[in-house]
Amino acid sequence: MPENALNPAKWLQVSLDCTPADVDPLEEALLEAGAVSVTLGDAADQPLLEPGPGETPLWEALTVTALFDLADSGAMAEAVIAAVRETVGRLGEPAERLLATLKAEELEDEVWERSWMSHFKAMPFGQRLWVVPSWDKETREDAVELRLDPGLAFGTGTHPTTAMCLTFLDTFFSAEDYSSFRESPPTVIDFGCGSGILGIAALLLGAESALAVDIDPQALTATRENARLNEVDDRLNCVDIPELKGREADLVVANILAGPLIELASQLSALVRPGGHLVLSGVLADQSQAVRQAYLDHGIELQCDMLEDWCCLHGRRV
Known part of the structure; x- marks a missing residue:
């Protein structure tokens, strides 16, 4: 039988x-x-x-x-x-x-x-940050845990572009780079927020507040729910792109694609306050030079980290 x-x-x-x-x-x-x-x-x-x-x-x-x-x-x-x-x-x-x-x-x-x-496990990024599914009950000493389940919008940390951004954020806040340019914790704009993972990670790691922006209503729905799940919904606001006019933040992150990043170079650069930091991802290695030049024209010199065929670009507005 x-x-x-x-x-x-x-x-x-x-x-x-x-x-x-x-x-x-x-x-x-x-x-x-x-x-x-x-x-x-x-x-x-x-x-x-x-x-x-x-x-x-x-x-x-x-x-x-x-x-x-x-x-x-x-x-x-x-x-x-x-x-x-x-x-x-x-x-x-x-x-x-x-x-x-x-x-x-x-x-x-x-x-x-x-x-x-069974396929979505807790993942570490840098020294402290973990992205953890809601059903994971393991205790991790001194960890900053971001609770996130696969859902409507892209962004759980499994893709190299998201992974590099999360690792950058962990390093940025662990090294307390933000304290070198402002006494209070930094403000953040997560442009093209997807699941909200980057803005939420920044808040859990020490940011003061975050604005999440996306043209996909499902992404904003997922971001609000994930912010609530991580108990940072009182510090994260979802806004439309026109509402960003005239705003600045200490840290701007945009994990989209090279073409839109180049097209939006003027707008994204203007969102970074003088002395603030810009993080861009979703860029393939052979696209990085064009993206770097677009932002250099707006006064931001970007450095490149690589994972597989992808680049994460980061720099500071002078």
């Missing part, structure tokens, strides 16, 4: 890698095979610009994941996989490429709902 015969799996999760052109026919094929849900994910850790009106951008390389209910259908996993192969096999030229990436995993009841919990 098979080992799981008395406690059969309730769900089958099937995933295939594809391109944007494959998404619609592949989704239809998976639903035809009996999938109860189909979701899309990034297969190559590619950041996306905020979409314009009417645009729905997709990653260049995607993973399509389908969930099949084995309990209700009474089907065996092998039969479901065979059905997937049959329906995807009708897609013509892409079929062989798609099926070559097929992966299947049997899941126990309800495990699929929170399976990501």
Whole structure:
């Protein structure tokens, strides 16, 4: 008798890698095979610009994941996989490429709902800062813990661009660089806040207040919730870009992409008070010189730290 015969799996999760052109026919094929849900994910850790009106951008390389209910259908996993192969096999030229990436995993009841919990662990950045999921109960002596779960908006610290910003913040506040230019703790602007992770980290590490800015309403929703979770919501305000006019902060962080950073060089430079610090990320190595030149033209000389193929640029406004 098979080992799981008395406690059969309730769900089958099937995933295939594809391109944007494959998404619609592949989704239809998976639903035809009996999938109860189909979701899309990034297969190559590619950041996306905020979409314009009417645009729905997709990653260049995607993973399509389908969930099949084995309990209700009474089907065996092998039969479901065979059905997937049959329906995807009708897609013509892409079929062989798609099926070559097929992966299947049997899941126990309800495990699929929170399976990501096993993959999202507490992560250290620098000497004190940790990004910790809400269900993690471990005690870390002398740690500054930022509670954050995967959610609506990008930014949990797993990408090199976010990781470098978090490490910079830990070093900045641990070394108390801010005390060299102001008696009170620094003010912060988190431009393109995503999940709010950078502004919240700065507040937990010692900032006085933070403004979080993003053109994505979901990002602002996630930021407010994460600020509440970390009990800094009384010191973090979400604002629209026009509300930044005339404002300055001691520390401005912007983890977006090279193109927008260059386009916004004048605006972001003006947000940094004289003597204040600017941190930019989301920049590939071969884009760093163009970004540095854009800010040098506004009086800020940027230094570059690297992780994998990404740069984190930081400097001080004179």
